[in-house]
Amino acid sequence: xxxxxxxxILFIFALIFGVVFSIPSLTQSDSGKKITLGLDxxxxxxxxxxxxxxxxxxxxxxxxxxxxRYIFDDAEIIFDGLRIVDGKQITFELLDKDDVxxxxxxxxxxxxxxSLTQNGLKFxxxxxxxxxxxxxxxxxxxxxxxxxxxxxxxxxxxxxxxxQGEDKILVEVPGIKTQADExxxxxxxxxxxxxxxxxVDEARIARVNTMNEAEAKSFGDVILPDVVTDQRYLLRxxxxxxxxxxxxxxxxxxKNNQPVINFTLNGQGAKIFGDFTAKSVGKRMAVVxxxxxxxxxxxxxxxxxxxxxISGSFTLNEAHDLAIALRSGALLAPVYVMEKRSVGxxxxxxxxxxxxxxxxxxxxxxxxxxxxxxxxxGVIADVALIGNLFLILAIMSLFxxxxxxxxxxxxxxxxxxxxxxxxxxxxxxxxxxYQGKSIPKAIxxxxxxxxxxxxxxxVTTLIAATVLYVYGTGPIKGFALTMSIGIMASMLTAIIxxxxxxxxxxxxxxxxxxxLWFGIKTEGVK
Amino acid sequence: MEVFxxxxxxxxxxxxxxxxxxxxxxxxISLGLIFTKGFNYGIDFAGGTLVQVQYEGKAPLKEVRTxxxxxxxxxxxxxxxxxSESEIIIRTKSSSQSLGKDVGDQMRELLxxxxxxxxxxxxxxxxxxxxxxxxxxxxxxLLAIIGILIYISFRFEWRFAVASVMxxxxxxxxxxxxxxxxxxxxxxxxxxxxxxxxxxSLNDTIIVFDRIREGIRTIKNxxxxxxxxxxxxRTLSRTTLTSLTTFFVVFTLWMFGGEIIHGFGFTLxxxxxxxxxxxxxxxxxxxxxxxxxxxxxxxxxxxxLKREKEKEKMRAMYENGTL
Numbered sequence: 143x144x145x146x147x148x149x150x151i152l153f154i155f156a157l158i159f160g161v162v163f164s165i166p167s168l169t170q171s172d173s174g175k176k177i178t179l180g181l182d183x184x185x186x187x188x189x190x191x192x193x194x195x196x197x198x199x200x201x202x203x204x205x206x207x208x209x210x211r212y213i214f215d216d217a218e219i220i221f222d223g224l225r226i227v228d229g230k231q232i233t234f235e236l237l238d239k240d241d242v243x244x245x246x247x248x249x250x251x252x253x254x255x256x257s258l259t260q261n262g263l264k265f266x267x268x269x270x271x272x273x274x275x276x277x278x279x280x281x282x283x284x285x286x287x288x289x290x291x292x293x294x295x296x297x298x299x300x301x302x303x304x305x306q307g308e309d310k311i312l313v314e315v316p317g318i319k320t321q322a323d324e325x326x327x328x329x330x331x332x333x334x335x336x337x338x339x340x341x342v343d344e345a346r347i348a349r350v351n352t353m354n355e356a357e358a359k360s361f362g363d364v365i366l367p368d369v370v371t372d373q374r375y376l377l378r379x380x381x382x383x384x385x386x387x388x389x390x391x392x393x394x395x396x397k398n399n400q401p402v403i404n405f406t407l408n409g410q411g412a413k414i415f416g417d418f419t420a421k422s423v424g425k426r427m428a429v430v431x432x433x434x435x436x437x438x439x440x441x442x443x444x445x446x447x448x449x450x451x452i453s454g455s456f457t458l459n460e461a462h463d464l465a466i467a468l469r470s471g472a473l474l475a476p477v478y479v480m481e482k483r484s485v486g487x488x489x490x491x492x493x494x495x496x497x498x499x500x501x502x503x504x505x506x507x508x509x510x511x512x513x514x515x516x517x518x519x520g521v522i523a524d525v526a527l528i529g530n531l532f533l534i535l536a537i538m539s540l541f542x543x544x545x546x547x548x549x550x551x552x553x554x555x556x557x558x559x560x561x562x563x564x565x566x567x568x569x570x571x572x573x574x575x576y577q578g579k580s581i582p583k584a585i586x587x588x589x590x591x592x593x594x595x596x597x598x599x600x601v602t603t604l605i606a607a608t609v610l611y612v613y614g615t616g617p618i619k620g621f622a623l624t625m626s627i628g629i630m631a632s633m634l635t636a637i638i639x640x641x642x643x644x645x646x647x648x649x650x651x652x653x654x655x656x657x658l659w660f661g662i663k664t665e666g667v668k
Numbered sequence: 669m670e671v672f673x674x675x676x677x678x679x680x681x682x683x684x685x686x687x688x689x690x691x692x693x694x695x696x697i698s699l700g701l702i703f704t705k706g707f708n709y710g711i712d713f714a715g716g717t718l719v720q721v722q723y724e725g726k727a728p729l730k731e732v733r734t735x736x737x738x739x740x741x742x743x744x745x746x747x748x749x750x751x752s753e754s755e756i757i758i759r760t761k762s763s764s765q766s767l768g769k770d771v772g773d774q775m776r777e778l779l780x781x782x783x784x785x786x787x788x789x790x791x792x793x794x795x796x797x798x799x800x801x802x803x804x805x806x807x808x809x810l811l812a813i814i815g816i817l818i819y820i821s822f823r824f825e826w827r828f829a830v831a832s833v834m835x836x837x838x839x840x841x842x843x844x845x846x847x848x849x850x851x852x853x854x855x856x857x858x859x860x861x862x863x864x865x866x867x868x869s870l871n872d873t874i875i876v877f878d879r880i881r882e883g884i885r886t887i888k889n890x891x892x893x894x895x896x897x898x899x900x901x902r903t904l905s906r907t908t909l910t911s912l913t914t915f916f917v918v919f920t921l922w923m924f925g926g927e928i929i930h931g932f933g934f935t936l937x938x939x940x941x942x943x944x945x946x947x948x949x950x951x952x953x954x955x956x957x958x959x960x961x962x963x964x965x966x967x968x969x970x971x972x973l974k975r976e977k978e979k980e981k982m983r984a985m986y987e988n989g990t991l
C-alpha cells in the first residue's frame with residue numbers, strides 16, 4: 143500500500159519551511175531574517191522630498207563665472223562686462239582682438255562641459271544640456287548621500303534614504319518617539335549647512351543701516367543679518383573660505399559653559415585662514431552659516447592650525463545637530479517636502495492590535511465554516527490554509543519584506559480567497575460522487591476538473607496584483623505583495639497539499655460515511 | 669452540510685432582461701452620483717494635511733474648531749470624530765513645503781490650550797504629488813484591465829474577455845457609486861480596495877466562464893442559454909460559498925480592523941456583494957448579447973483539434989521514417 147506520495151512530501155516540506163522561516167518574525171527574535179514592520183505599524187516618519195536643482199545650477203554658474211575671472215586674470219587677458227544672464231548664461235567682452243584665440247583655448251581647456259559662442263568680441267558661455275543634466279543628477283545624488291550621512295550620525299535605527307523616480311528623494315525614519323524629535327530630524331535634513339568665513343567691510347560698515355542690497359553689491363559687498371539680533375553686517379561678497387575645506391566639527395563648551403561648535407580646517411583651508419588673519423589683524427571676520435552671521439570676532443593675531451569656533455546661543459541639541467550637518471557637508475540644492483506621513487508609535491500599536499484581531503477572527507470564522515459545511519474535507523482545507531499563512535510569513539521574512547497595514551489587509555483577504563480553491567475542488571468531488579463515481583475516481587477527476595478554473599482565476603488576480611505592485615506607491619505595494627505571495631502559496635497548499643492529503647488518507651475514507659468526509663448524504667455511491 | 673443541492677438548472681437566462689434592467693438602473697444612479705456629487709477625495713489625491721489627535725477623555729470638538737479658525741488659512745479645515753469620541757481628525761487643504769515648521773506643528777501649537785492630547789498621525793501631501801498619485805491610480809486600473817483582457821482572450825475567446833471586463837466595469841462603477849453615496853473618503857487604501865474588487869470580480873466571473881466553456885464542450889444541447897443556465901447553477905454553490913468566506917473576513921476587517929481601514933473594508937464589502945451578483949446574473953447574459961455562437965466555438969475547437977491530430981500524424985510518420 144502506498145502511504146506517502148510526492149504531493150504530501152512536497153506539502154510537508156513547504157509546511158516545515160514555512161514554520162521554520164516564520165519563527166524569527168513571529169517571536170521577533172534578533173537573529174534570522176524577519177519581516178520589518180511598516181512605518182504605519184511601528185510608527186515613524188515617511189517623507190518624499192523634492193529638490194530645487196535650479197539652485198545647484200545657479201551656484202554652478204556663479205563658480206564658473208568666478209573661474210572665468212580667475213583664468214583671465216591669471217593669463218593677463220583684459221576683459222569687461224562679466225555677467226550672468228538669466229542665471230544660465232555667462233557673458234563677457236574681450237577688449238583686445240589678439241587675446242581671442244588664447245581666451246578660447248584656455249576656456250575650452252579649463253571649463254569642461256560648456257559651449258562658447260562668439261559674436262565679434264562678445265562672448266557667451268553656457269553649460270551644455272548634458273552638463274546641465276549631470277549637474278542636476280549630481281545635486282540629487284549628493285543630497286541623498288548627505289541626508290543619509292546626517293541621519294546615520296543622528297543615531298536612529300535604520301533610516302532609509304533613496305532616490306525615487308527622476309528627481310525625488312524618499313526618506314523613511316522608523317522609531318521616532320516624540321514630535322519634538324521628529325521636528326529635529328526634519329530640521330537636520332533641511333539644513334543647507336553652508337558655512338562661510340567672510341571678511342567684514344570695515345571701511346563701509348558704518349553706513350550699513352542706510353545701504354540697500356544694490357548699493358552693497360556695487361562695492362562687491364553683501365548685507366547679512368545676525369542670527370539672533372536685528373544687527374546687519376556688511377561683508378565682502380567673496381568669502382575667505384567655505385565649508386568645503388572643513389574636516390571635522392565637534393560640540394564643545396566655551397568659558398561660560400555654553401555649547402559651541404569647534405571645527406577644523408584642512409591643510410589648504412588652514413593656510414588660507416592663517417594668511418588672511420595675518421594680514422587682517424584688528425579687523426573683524428564673520429562666521430556665516432546659511433546666510434546668517436553667528437559671530438564676528440576681532441582678529442587679534444594670526445591664527446594658525448586651522449581651528450575655528452562657532453558660538454551662538456545654541457541649545458545642546460541644536461549644537462549637536464549643527465555639528466552633524468557641518469560634518470556631512472552642505473546640500474548643493476535645497477530640498478522641500480512633497481509628501482509627509484508621520485505615525486506615532488501608539489497608533490501603530492493600535493493598528494497592529496486591530497488588524498491582528500480582525501485576522502484572527504476572520505480566520506476562525508472561515509475555518510469553522512469549512513468544517514461545518516464540508517466535514518473532513520473542510521478540515522483538510524483548513525490544514526492547507528494554516529500552511530498557507532505560514533508560507534506567506536516565511537516568504538516575506540526571507541525577502542525581508544515590509545508588512546504594512548494594507549499588507550495585513552491583504553493577508554486577511556488571502557485567507558478568504560485561499561479556501562476558494564478548496565471550495566471549488568470539494569464541490570467538484572461532491573458532484574462526481576453524486577454521479578456515482580468511486581471515491582478515488584471522484585477525487586482524481588475532481589482535482590483535474592477544478593484545475594483550469596482555479597488556475598485561470600488565480601492568474602488574472604495575479605495580473606491585477608502585479609500591476610498594483612508596479613504602479614502603486616508605499617502602502618499599496620505592501621498590499622499587492624502580500625496578496626501575490628498569498629495566491630502563489632495557495633496554489634501549493636490548497637491544490638497540491640490537499641490532494642496529497644487525500645491520496646495519503648484515501649484507504650481510510652469510508653464510503654459509507656460520506657457525510658463525515660464530504661458533508662453529503664450517501665446514496666448511490668460506489 | 670449542503671445548501672445548494674443541484675437538482676435541475678435554474679432558468680436564469682429567461683430572467684436576464686430583468687437583471688439587466690436592475691443593473692442598468694444601478695449603473696445610471698452610480699454614474700449620476702459620481703458626476704454630480706463627485707468623490708470625496710482624501711488628501712492622498714487632493715493634497716492637504718490630515719492630523720489625527722487623541723485626547724484624554726472626550727475631545728473638545730468646539731474648542732478645537734475655534735482654536736484652528738484663528739488662522740485664516742485653516743478656516744475651511746474640517747474637524748470630525750474618528751472612531752471614538754476621544755479621537756479627532758483635522759483636515760485642511762493646506763500643505764507646506766518647508767521641512768522645518770509645517771502644518772502639523774502649527775496645529776499642535778494651536779491646540780495647545782484645548783486639553784491634554786497626543787498627535788498620533790500627520791499626513792501631508794503636496795498638491796502636485798496628489799495629482800500624480802491620481803494619474804498613477806487610473807493608469808494602474810487601465811493597465812490591469814488591459815492585461816486581463818489579453819489573458820482571457822488568449823485562454824477563452826474574445827467575447828468572454830469583453831463580457832468579463834464589462835462585468836468588471838459594472839462592479840467597479842457601482843462600488844464607486846456606493847463610495848460616493850456613503851461619502852467614503854477616497855484615498856490610496858480605497859483605490860487598493862477598488863483594484864482588489866477588480867481582481868475579485870474577475871476571479872468570480874472566470875470560475876463561471878470556465879464552467880460554461882466546459883459546458884459547451886460536454887453538454888449536448890446546442891442552445892447557449894440552456895448551457896449557461898446549467899453551468900451557472902452548477903457553480904452557484906461555489907460562488908455563494910466563496911463569497912461568504914470572503915465576506916466573513918472582510919466583514920471582520922470592517923468591524924474590528926480599526927478606523928484607518930474602515931473605508932477600505934467598506935469598499936471591499938460592497939464590491940464583494942456586487943461582484944457575486946454580477947458573476948451570477950450579469951456576466952453570462954452579456955456573453956449571450958455579444959452573439960456568442962456555440963456552433964462556431966465548437967467548430968473552431970474541432971478545427972484546432974484536427975490540426976493537432978494532423979501534426980501528430982505527421983510527426984509519427986516522420987519518426988517512423990515514412991516521410
